[in-house]
Amino acid sequence: MDCWSSSFAVVDEFEKLVLRMNPPRVTVDNTSNRKATLIKVDSANKRGSLLELVQVLNDLDLIIRRAYISSDGEWFMDVFHVTDQNGNKLSEDDVSERIQQSLGPRARSFRSLRRSVGVQAALEHTTIELTGRDRPGLLSEVFAVLSDLKCNVMGAEVWTHNSRMASVVYITSEATGLPIDDPDTLAKIKRLLLYVLKGDRDKRSANTAVSVDSTHKERRLHQMMYADRDYDMNYAESGSASGRSKPLVTVESCTDKGYTVVNLRCPDRPKLLFDAVCTLTDMQYVVYHATVIAESPEAYQEYYIRHVDGNPISSEAERQRVINCLEAAIKRRTSEVKTREPLLFLF
Structure with missing residues (x-):
């Protein structure tokens, strides 16, 4: 291990120690505000804490009406004014515990970046990641390939923007109902899907990769489209949705x-x-520091x-x-x- 790697490891272990000694403190206040529940979180600071916290609130299906964020130094203090999907205050008792568990030292980090076409085996399914030029019939072709390969499609999520598409597709083996982990089958899936994605008009080459990461799917979709440079208007095609306000x-x-x-x-x-x-x-x-108002x-x-x-x-x-x-x-x-x-x- 070189000096840089050794120093990085020491810093990482110190950060873990600080988090164990100073676990996040979460307060759920239902009395201070007439229209919203206040969730106050303070903890030792680490890179990515804000994103992990916001992700937890999203996964709880909470609507953030206001937020005041401060993390300048070794400590972060955040206050969120939240409601449920119907605009009501919260009544659940486990909000505080779930946030603390998600931000604690054993929480999984969301700091991973994978490539354009990847296959990831999870406990219940295999996850396929796709990015490419958006066009009519693309998903039908993708699912046709998976059907021919005897794969069950359990679910999918697709985002499109600026003539580009990113998708995560969850599959299992038709024969066993289990995740697909055979290297030859995975290689064949990647090869055929890459052929479909490229088509005859894609201006950019695609990559394939087998990943072992477990990034939250919405975070991963953002990463995939960012890596695919969907933000670059130089790639926008005529007739794309780039003319929207x-x-x-x-x-x-x-x-x-x-x-x-x-x-x-x-x-x-x-x-x-x-x-x-x-x-x-x-x-x-x-x-x-940040201030958010969405009322x-x-x-x-x-x-x-x-x-x-x-x-x-x-x-x-x-x-x-x-x-x-x-x-x-x-x-x-x-x-x-x-x-x-x-x-x-x-x-």
Whole structure:
């Protein structure tokens, strides 16, 4: 092990020790606000804590009406005003426990990046990841290949944006009902699906990979489309959805404090905060302070960020890239096609 790897390992172990000594403290307050439940979280700080926390709130199907975030230093303190899907305060007793478990030292990290076409064996199914040029009939061709290979499609989630498509598909063996882990079968699935994805018009080459990671599927879809550069309007084709109204995103310098300030305004919708934080995290930025207000049809978000090396944004090209990536992240989900139940396809 070289010196750099050794130093990184020591820092990582120290971070784990700090988290064990200072587990997250979660307070659920149903009395301070008439319209919303306040969830207050404070803990030792580590990179990715904000994203993990927002993901937990999303997985609990909570709507974030307001948020006040501060993580400048070794500690983070966040306050979220949340309701259920019907706009009511929370009545569940396990919210605090579930958040603490998700942020504790044994929680799984979401810090992984996989490639364009991957196959991952899980406990209940094998997960196939796909990215490519969006076109009519693409999914029918994908499912036809899987059917010919005697695969059961258990479910799928698909996002499309700027003429690109990203999808995760969950399959099992038709013969056994179990995940597919045979290397020859996986290699054949990847080879045939890569052929389908490329078609005769895809301008960009695709890669295949077998992954062992277990990233949350919505985080993974963001990563896949970001890696596929769906934010780059140079790749947009005529007739694509790129002409839709854009969210208002500005990126400015806060010279006296050494931050870059990102402001975002757009129509409010569920999971908007997650999409923005996910994008900033994957672009290697750290959110030090943030304010979120989403109590009307329009949502407002303000972030004080720096790059992971501690520096603010320093070039016009980088500033424009952040704007483009946040716009893409917001628009991906508005054009998504989701299927959460088991699927039945007739070919």
